[in-house]
Amino acid sequence: EALVRALKNTLASKKIHPAYIFSGIRGIGKTTVARIFAKGLNCESGITPKPCNKCSSCREITGSYSLAMMEIDGATHTSADEARLLADIAKYTPARDRFRIFLIDEVHMLSKAAFNALLKTLEEPPPQAVFLFATTEPHKIPETIDSRSYHFRLKRITEEMIYSYLKGISEKESIAIDDEALRLVARYGEGSMRDSLTILDRLVSYAGLDKITENMASAVLGVVNRDFLLKSARAILFNDMKTLYNLLNQLFERGDDPERFLADLMALMREILRGKAIGEASEELSQIVTKVSMEDLLRAMDLMVSSAQRLKQSLDQRVVLELELTKIASLPSIVPIDKIVKLVEESESPFNSEILFKGEEDKEEKREESGEQKQIVDGETEKAVSEELSFSALIPFKRIDDEEAMSYDSKNPKIERFKEAVSEELPLVGNAFEKSQLSIDPDGNLHIFMQSSSATVMKYLKELQNFKKLQEIASKVGIAGSILLEKGENGFDGKEQEKEEIQEKDEYKTKPATSNFISAFDGEVMKIVRKNYTSESGGDDGELE
Structure with missing residues (x-):
């Protein structure tokens, strides 16, 4: 409407500009609008926004044989010589009509030299010449031409x-x-x-x-029906791989266009996203909207946009489509940060956790639809009921205690070889090791549980030089993991361990390096972590962290 109004006012005011650009997608009437405008310029009834379509000039323009109007295909007439010829013709007034009109279609196809040849004419236009340019790619028109023209952008037709x-x-x-x-x-x-x-x-x-x-x-x-799209959206959003691949097989067996399918699927996902955003959805979409989260919808839509680009450029569209949709469908649910914070605040124990499923409002219906099973975490016990679970969970880290560590592999032959090597290279430690409990956990770490009576030996082993020696011995016998020195006697001596940790924290409060650091940040010693050292940096007298 704005375009029509502007052109009508131009004709009504009789203030004619030497050049007009009509741009827009294919098939929306750029050339048609230019012809109607040309009729308004040369109609025998005068310059008018309502050409009669009965006079000789109007009929000739309609039939494309008007001598006063030249229609030129910019894709075939691209040379500078042809542009100069137009500039020469523009100097002459037509025999009968008011204006000599040049309608150049696909003007963006002209060469740079051709545009330069036209530029002089547009800078000093003859009063009887009017140029009408039509293009689908206005960004390719030089700024020098665009700035000297009235540019009208035609919108898509609704x-x-x-x-x-x-x-x-x-x-x-x-x-x-x-x-x-x-x-x-x-x-x-x-x-x-x-x-x-x-x-x-x-x-x-x-x-x-x-x-x-x-x-x-x-x-x-080659359009897939609505029901097929709905099934595909459910399979993707609810991680139903079996259904998704069955649908994709049907799609390619029918020979449907993968690009069109993905475009239609994106349109449907947009409807779901809109329904989630405003809280209103049609009956067929309401079930999906209530179960899926906004975060999962946004992520799926974002990945589909990039998938559409990859699909256009791919050599094997089936492989790319299956890859992209499988990637989207296999991603776990996004857990909003506010839910994580709420769970942490409501947790009574650092070992409690709660499984967060997509569509938390109706977990039972979601399990039926997606085939997922729930994993229950109760206190310190986890029971995994399926190897193919698709869920996101907040499971705080739990440190293993002494009893669990001693329940690991304590009969590994490497442990005996380690004890023998320690007795030979560190004779003062050998006797204490005979009374200690050694075990290797599943990660390959060596746990050494020493009795409370061996406190002197443990302190001796914690010295940097001796601790490095233990590491070397462990490496020689094939123990690649870390060495963990802990106190325990017939299980776990909790009181002694707690007392020892308090004493050790007090020692670090008085050491110059750590005390200055604590004072600077108004901090507190919470936990002491010992690292395994594999290099000689810092010297033999270096402190353990």
């Missing part, structure tokens, strides 16, 4: 306008077609009236004397 126009044509031409099929044609015209008319012609040729139905239109256009 789906409802296309539907109404096609409805009128169908009634006028007695074409038997369902409203659903007509709306499908309007939607797949993608804002282009010419494309929509071409699709309608294809359907008429395919149907013959039969009535054009929605199923017939879907078959001709």
